[in-house]
Amino acid sequence: MSGSSQFRLLGTRRFAPFFATQALGAFNDNAFRNALVVLVGYHMGLDEHAVGFYSNIAPALFILPFFLFSASAGQLAEKYEKARIIRWVKLFEIAAMALAAAGFWFKSIPLLLSVLFLMGLHSTVFGPIKYAILPQTLRPDELVGGNGLVEMGTSLAVLIGMIAGGVAMSSGPLPASALVIGVALLGWLTSRAIPPAPATAPDLRFNWNPFTETWRVLGFVTRNRTVFNSVLGISWFWFFGGVFTMQLPNYTKIFLGGTESVQIFVLALFSIGVGIGSLLCERLSGHKVEIGLVPFGSIGLTVFGLDLYFARPAATSLHDLSALAFLAAPGGWRIALDFVLVGLFAGFYIVPLFALVQSRAERSELSRVIAGNNIVNALFIVAAAAFGLGLSALGLSIPQILLATAVLNALVAIYIYTLVPEFLMRFLSWILVNTLYRIKVEDIERIPEEGAALLVCNHVSFMDALIIGGSVRRPVRFVMYYKIFRIPVLKFIFRTAKAIPIAGRKENPELLERAFDEVDRALADGELVCIFPEGGLTRDGTIDTFRPGVEQILARRAVPVVPLALRGLWGSVFSRRDSALGRARLPRRFRARIGLVAGAPLAATEASAAVLERRVRELRGADA
Numbered sequence: 253m254s255g256s257s258q259f260r261l262l263g264t265r266r267f268a269p270f271f272a273t274q275a276l277g278a279f280n281d282n283a284f285r286n287a288l289v290v291l292v293g294y295h296m297g298l299d300e301h302a303v304g305f306y307s308n309i310a311p312a313l314f315i316l317p318f319f320l321f322s323a324s325a326g327q328l329a330e331k332y333e334k335a336r337i338i339r340w341v342k343l344f345e346i347a348a349m350a351l352a353a354a355g356f357w358f359k360s361i362p363l364l365l366s367v368l369f370l371m372g373l374h375s376t377v378f379g380p381i382k383y384a385i386l387p388q389t390l391r392p393d394e395l396v397g398g399n400g401l402v403e404m405g406t407s408l409a410v411l412i413g414m415i416a417g418g419v420a421m422s423s424g425p426l427p428a429s430a431l432v433i434g435v436a437l438l439g440w441l442t443s444r445a446i447p448p449a450p451a452t453a454p455d456l457r458f459n460w461n462p463f464t465e466t467w468r469v470l471g472f473v474t475r476n477r478t479v480f481n482s483v484l485g486i487s488w489f490w491f492f493g494g495v496f497t498m499q500l501p502n503y504t505k506i507f508l509g510g511t512e513s514v515q516i517f518v519l520a521l522f523s524i525g526v527g528i529g530s531l532l533c534e535r536l537s538g539h540k541v542e543i544g545l546v547p548f549g550s551i552g553l554t555v556f557g558l559d560l561y562f563a564r565p566a567a568t569s570l571h572d573l574s575a576l577a578f579l580a581a582p583g584g585w586r587i588a589l590d591f592v593l594v595g596l597f598a599g600f601y602i603v604p605l606f607a608l609v610q611s612r613a614e615r616s617e618l619s620r621v622i623a624g625n626n627i628v629n630a631l632f633i634v635a636a637a638a639f640g641l642g643l644s645a646l647g648l649s650i651p652q653i654l655l656a657t658a659v660l661n662a663l664v665a666i667y668i669y670t671l672v673p674e675f676l677m678r679f680l681s682w683i684l685v686n687t688l689y690r691i692k693v694e695d696i697e698r699i700p701e702e703g704a705a706l707l708v709c710n711h712v713s714f715m716d717a718l719i720i721g722g723s724v725r726r727p728v729r730f731v732m733y734y735k736i737f738r739i740p741v742l743k744f745i746f747r748t749a750k751a752i753p754i755a756g757r758k759e760n761p762e763l764l765e766r767a768f769d770e771v772d773r774a775l776a777d778g779e780l781v782c783i784f785p786e787g788g789l790t791r792d793g794t795i796d797t798f799r800p801g802v803e804q805i806l807a808r809r810a811v812p813v814v815p816l817a818l819r820g821l822w823g824s825v826f827s828r829r830d831s832a833l834g835r836a837r838l839p840r841r842f843r844a845r846i847g848l849v850a851g852a853p854l855a856a857t858e859a860s861a862a863v864l865e866r867r868v869r870e871l872r873g874a875d876a
Contacts, residue, residue, distance in 0.1 A: 258397025258534045266389045267398060269445035271405055273338060274382055276439035278409040280345065280432055281371055283417030284352055285314070287428040288364050290421040296359055306361065311637070313365055314372040318630035321376045323465035324458075326623025329380040330616065331456045334388075334449035341378050342440035348374065349436040353429030356421070379626045384619040387610045388449045392701065392725060395610060396541055397534035399603045404527035407595075411523040415516060453616045466627060472617045473624035479613050481671055482605045483625045485546065487632040488664055489602050492553060494636030495657045496594075503650045508587065509570030510578050517575040521588055522595040529599020536600075540696075540725045541607045544682030545600045546675050550665040552597025556590045557658030561651045563587045611725065674727065677748035681722045685715065688826075693723050694849040699814050701726070704775040705853070708802060708864050709816035710795045710872060711784035714739065714826040716818060720782055721749060723848050729774045731767060731783045734760070750774075756787070768804065775809045782816075785861060793822035795872065798865040810856035815864055817871035819847035 261267040292298065292306050328337055348370040355364035382402070390398045420428040459465040474480045504515040533545060563586045570581055578584050613621045643653045669676040685691065699705065707728065709720060717730040730746070734753035737746050752774075754767035774781050783805070785798035806813070821844070849871050854863070 258394070258401055258531070261390070261394060261398055261401060265445065266447055267401075269442050269447075270338075270385060270389070271401060272442040273342070273439050273446065274378070274402060275405040275409040276435055276442065277342075277345065277374070277378060278406045279413035279416070280349070280435040280439065281375060282410045282413035283420070283435065284349070284371060284432050285310075285368065286414040286417035287356070287421040287432070288368065290418045291356065291359065291364075291425075291428075292361065295421070296361075306365075310365065310368055313369045314375075315630050315633060317369065317372040317376040318626050319466075320462055321373060322379070322623040322626045322630075323462055323469040323620070324460075325377040325626075326380045326469055326620035327456060327458050327465065328377065329384055329619030329623075330451065330453040331458060332451050332454075334381050334385050334451075335443070335446040336448075337381060338378070338446060339440065339443045341374060341381075342436070342443045344370075344377075345374050346433065346436040346440060349429075349432040352432055353425075356425035356429050359425075376626065380619040380622040383606060383610060383622045384452075385449045387615065387618065388452075389447070392611070392697065393540065396537050396603065396607050399607045399610075400530040400533045400599070403530035403599060403603055403606075407523040407526040407530070411516075411520055414519070418512075418516075452618065469620045469624040470627065472613075472620045473628070476612060477671075478674065479609055479621060481668055482608045482612070483621075483628055485668055486602065486605050486609070486625060487628040488661075488668075489598065489605075490629045491632040491636045491639075492557075492657060492661055493598070494633045495640050496557075496654065498637060498640050499650045499653055503654075506567050507564050507650060508573070508578055509568040509581070510573045510575070513575050514573060514578045517578070518588070518591045521591040522598075525592040525595020525597075526599045527595075529596040530603050531599075532596075533600060533603040537604065540723070541604060541611050542678065542682060542722075543604050543608050543675050544678035544680075544722070545604045547665065547669060547679035548682075549597045549599070549601025549604075550661065553594060553601060554658050554662040554665070556593040556597065557654060557661060560587065560590045560594075561655035561658070563590060565649075565651045567649075673748040677745045678722070680745055681718045685718050685722050688715065688844075689719070690845045691719065691723065692845070692847045694847065696723060696725075696848070696850050698850040698852060699724055699726070699780070700812065700853070702778070704778045704809070704811040705780055706775070706802070706805060706811055706813045706859075707780060707782035707816055708785055708798075708813060708868065709782060710818055710868050711786045711789050712793075712818050712821035713789065716784065716821070717749075717751065717782070718745065719818065719821075719846070719848060720816065724780070726780050728780045728782050729771075731771060731781065733788060734763060752781075768801075768808070771805055772808050775805075775811050781805075785864065790822070795865065795869055798861040798868075800861050802859070802861050802864060806856040806859060812853040813856065813859040813864065814853045815851040815867040815871060817849050817851070817868050817873075819849065819872055820844060821846050 262271065288310070348367055351363060351370070352367045354360070355367055386395065386398050386402070416431060417428065420431045459468070473483050500515060500518070504510045504518065508514055508518075529549075536542065536545060563583050568581075573581065579588060609621060609625065610618065640653055643656060648656065699707065707720070709716065714736055717732060721728050721730065727749070730749065730751040731754050732746065732751055734755050737743065737751060737753040752767050752770045753763065755763040757764050771781050771783075783802060785802045786796040787799045787801075788796075790796060823844070851867050851871050854867070
């Protein structure tokens with residue numbers, strides 16, 4: 253799979269029925285909501301005060317179930333088989349849409365608002381299953397691609413659902429009712445093809461108290477620092493997106509001079525951008541969870557969010573423009589491009605965060621972690637509404653609110669990357685490595701997904717640690733010569749990655765002993781540690797004799813050993829064929845094609861220095 257497209261998943265039963273079911277659910281959710289908006293706003297003869305009242309209460313009713321029932325939904329997803337729950341949720345959706353049809357026909361706002369609450373409950377129950385089922389059905393190298401497809405499908409389904417719901421209600425209650433009931437039935441049919449996804453915590457004792465369980469679920473979220481900060485990052489995206497979407501109707505009318513068609517058009521541009529960005533994540537990340545894309549995404553959100561302000565800071569004198577007329581107006585193409593690129597970088601930002609939560613959270617707690625994430629998301633959405641209303645009350649225009657949000661996004665990103673430097677470290681590694689090299693990774697799945705292990709590799713260039721660290725899905729602690737550890741710029745990356753500096757016994761015996769102690773502590777804590785047993789960079793492209801330090805490590809802590817081999821690095825940037833430390837020359841090859849291959853793990857009792865050297869030589873082959 254590592255060399256294939258994520259679109260192959262759409263041809264598999266383990267993914268395709270689930271993908272269709274969740275996309276149809278997102279479609280119907282938004283089709284109903286927009287049909288409700290059109291009915292209340294245009295077909296019931298209500299005054300502006302009444303329309304404004306219902307417009308404000310509707311989002312609150314939809315989001316309320318996320319506060320009340322997310323914790324219980326997380327328990328359901330852990331305790332019971334997920335495919336069966338999905339089918340029950342789809343039956344619930346059919347019943348809710350039957351009530352919606354009655355509400356449309358009788359133009360009963362109380363009934364339709366009740367259905368809106370029920371659809372919020374539908375989304376609350378489905379949410380933890382939606383993201384927790386992926387790690388059960390996908391291989392690790394498929395996780396980013398699967399998440400990308402889900403985000404792409406969701407964003408496009410939301411857009412198409414909004415358009416279809418509005419068009420159907422414009423034709424009358426009967427077409428709108430047929431649409432939402434028909435899609436709900438189709439969603440139930442596709443859900444019947446979803447293969448079983450066993451319970452991850454079948455012995456879980458169900459806590460019926462939503463308040464105590466909510467507190468407990470939030471505890472699962474905060475237990476792992478990386479997961480918690482990823483959840484904060486996801487929820488911040490909902491804040492950022494919430495501010496933009498809440499301002500969009502008036503922004504379209506006052507500053508773009510457009511009709512409802514322009515609002516739908518810019519939403520379409522944003523959704524297309526999200527879809528493209530989500531799909532590109534797999535290719536850019538090399539089929540692994542690459543959190544280096546998250547800072548890249550946050551930078552794009554800030555840059556193009558800022559440009560939306562500068563593109564149109566003042567109200568326009570134009571009115572009632574169609575989508576084509578909007579594009580033809582001065583600055584129209586620039587604004588359109590900004591919406592596409594905001595969506596594109598949103599995809600880069602959100603997909604790796606969801607994949608990281610799925611890969612780092614305990615499997616038996618993942619559904620509850622997702623449920624906790626949904627609770628935090630709901631809080632941030634409410635905060636986004638308060639933020640927009642507060643800035644409006646202070647007299648800020650909509651472009652100024654968008655400007656403030658973009659600036660705040662930059663500040664929040666800096667804060668998050670200060671809390672979890674791993675994000676920024678992976679970003680810098682990703683930029684450096686993918687700028688300098690073209691990498692082919694083979695058999696990397698042989699590295700254990702959890703638990704302690706020692707990685708041993710040949711040492712060709714000053715970039716070896718970055719190449720390995722950027723290719724392995726788990727964090728790796730590197731043991732490296734202290735002078736390499738101190739290289740400017742790279743020093744920040746190595747320190748953030750908790751690299752372990754080491755020196756020769758004659759050079760600094762105290763540092764040597766501290767390094768062995770730190771390696772032992774890391775392995776005792778279940779971490780991955782990588783060493784370069786040659787003791788230094790190769791000076792002629794060949795593999796030097798492995799030193800016995802690896803045996804000393806294994807004598808203290810018997811852990812599995814995975815041999816690695818770097819190929820094609822000799823003569824590339826930062827190898828010693830064309831440079832020496834302190835006397836750099838132009839490299840022979842830029843953007844060199846290189847490889848990293850993993851061998852089968854060895855038990856500690858079999859892993860002598862000589863055996864490991866022979867294995868690494870075999871893996872590297874004739875390609876130096």
